[in-house]
Amino acid sequence: MTQALPQDLAGWLAAEAEGIDSGDVPAALILPRLADAGLVRIGVPGDLGGQGGTVMDAVQAVAAVARESLAAAFMLWGHRCFVEFMVQTPNNALRDRLLPDLLAGRVAGASGLSNVMKFLAGLEPLQMTARPEGEDLVIDGMLPWVTNLRGQGFFVAAAADPADGGPAMIVALAHDDPGVRRSADLSLMAMRSSDTAAVRIDGARIGRDRIIAANAPEWLPGVRPVFIALQCGMAIGLARRSLAEAGAAGGAGRAVLAAPVAALQARLDQVTASLDAGLGSGAFVSRPAALFELRIALSDIVFEAVALELQAGGGRCYLQGPGQGFARRWREAAFIPVITPSTVQLRTILAAASKAA
Template sequence: MSPTGQGTPLPQALASWLDRHAEALDTSADLAAQVVPQLAQAGLFGRGVPAELGGRGGTVGDAIDAIAAVAERSLTAAFVFWGHRTFIEYLLKSPNEAVRERWLGAMLRGERGGATGLSNAMKYLSGIEALQIDATATAGGWRLDGGLAWVTNLRKEGFVAAAAVTAPDGAPPAVVAFAGDSAGVTRSADLNLLALRGSNTAAVQLANVRLDAADVIAPDARAWLPGVRPAFLGMQCAMSVGLARASLAAAQQRAPDVRGLAARATALQDALASHAHALREGAIDGRFVKDAAPLFRLRIGLAELVQDAALLELQASGGRAYLLDHDPNFARRWREAAFVPIVTPSLTQLQIELEKRAAAGGA
């Protein structure tokens, strides 16, 4: 079971592996190659994927639960899980059966890393950023040129990434998939991150990369992205749910020794449970497709709960939190918590988007 007794139980072999290696996954890339195979062996990539397509059935809520359970033990592994499972969701939501047939099996088996690559697209959808990759028509399809500055799960052993691209001849921007071993694709060295260093996070450049019709995930990004955004953000929010649970569990273990903290821990845990329930139910019933604002507010609220939980864990531990031999997991969770507000879409971007929507509604 999870450390807090909540959420989805993980297979014991995976739970033990994450517990042993959480610190190494956060601070180095030594085990980066093992994360996807470990998650695949545990069958987690099939959660919420129809059985007839090779998955384990269920809904996107099951994927959210699984990512949260992994995040309780390692945000690095959960970050990789989110990127990979989100790419799988793109294949499931694609109207192009050819791209699904080409990559879904390999993704479920963990043979390649799946990289969402759509942070740029989500910013584009909100009018924050222009698309960074251009597509030019060729005799056999398209040619891609451009790059993405920050993509997770670009496995050195092989990856496939999604990206939104400008389309030729005045067509709407499209969402495509490109493989890391395609001619013209160049992966940078791992980004020099403060934490989550085992997540295979890097930049990628594309120069004269050729695509065919079976590489198109969605021919109209503007029409398709709002439908997939709830899964993108919902599974991303699962990282916050798991991390907050872990910090609150640690705080509650120490709270009886610190006057007044037990009640605060209980209040935060109640708020977290309420947010997690709303997240799961909204992702399942489709309400966030029609109205994304409540999902944005959940993302903001969960990020704030992560910060509150980390601070409560620090206060419950006191000065002992600065002693690595007391509990090294606190320092890791503190670094992990610093990442939550800035992962795209960042809290600042979401707050700007909510303000724009409020102004438009008032007008």
């Protein structure tokens, strides 16, 4: 149950993966290539301009990109999340206005909903507010870490707490809205060409036609499975690549690793199948804990996979030339558990639920 990338895209990602990781490849080149290959349209209904298919098909697309470059997969995750927000918004006019450019990769979509995901779990307060002024909303706040903030143009989804009371809402902010300021790219230790930055919002005035969802607590459980499942795709792809590298390594004594590699591959396949089943049945909407457990399991599998790759490759993994790809995957693996919601946050939520039961 894997998905192959178009040969030209796979070749380009393989050739440029190190430059994407280090920031030497302009981030502006990546999203258009992903969109031109049709990856953004996977799992989007045909009547909305997509290719059809399921959410799991979109997860497999993220996994296929992550085999070559986790930074590129991270960008695809953020963009595809925003596309999903447009698919599921009740605001048809906003969807019709934004979706064509998003699907074509002409403008980037960014998910700034990490804060509200933690808010729903009781882990932190909302960091943005919305106050009404006439027919408009004035937004203030901060998004400290958002990916796919393309300099050539982006929309970012953000949750805001209404100053006049009522449930939190989800709004779409544009890169050129007065009061919206993108920081310089964050100084990440890797994955530098991912257009990852902070966004400061000071008195940004938007029309109510930019509301993605007027009641975030009611709307978000329906999009949360896609949000987290696409993150799982990043882990699946990285683990698959490391296991493939471990299985392909030769040399004396490497045969002893065949059984652990096969066993971990079987675990990965089982978790991936469980993810597919839960998405297909809709179970994760009402039982998000099951999805959280899969995300945690995949994070653990990634670390075991890169450790097996290291053991199989031996000392060559520690040489700058031969070990370059492994070193990048080792750094990429370190990012998997800190993606919001992090595995620590997910474990905290599960532990609290267990105590409450």
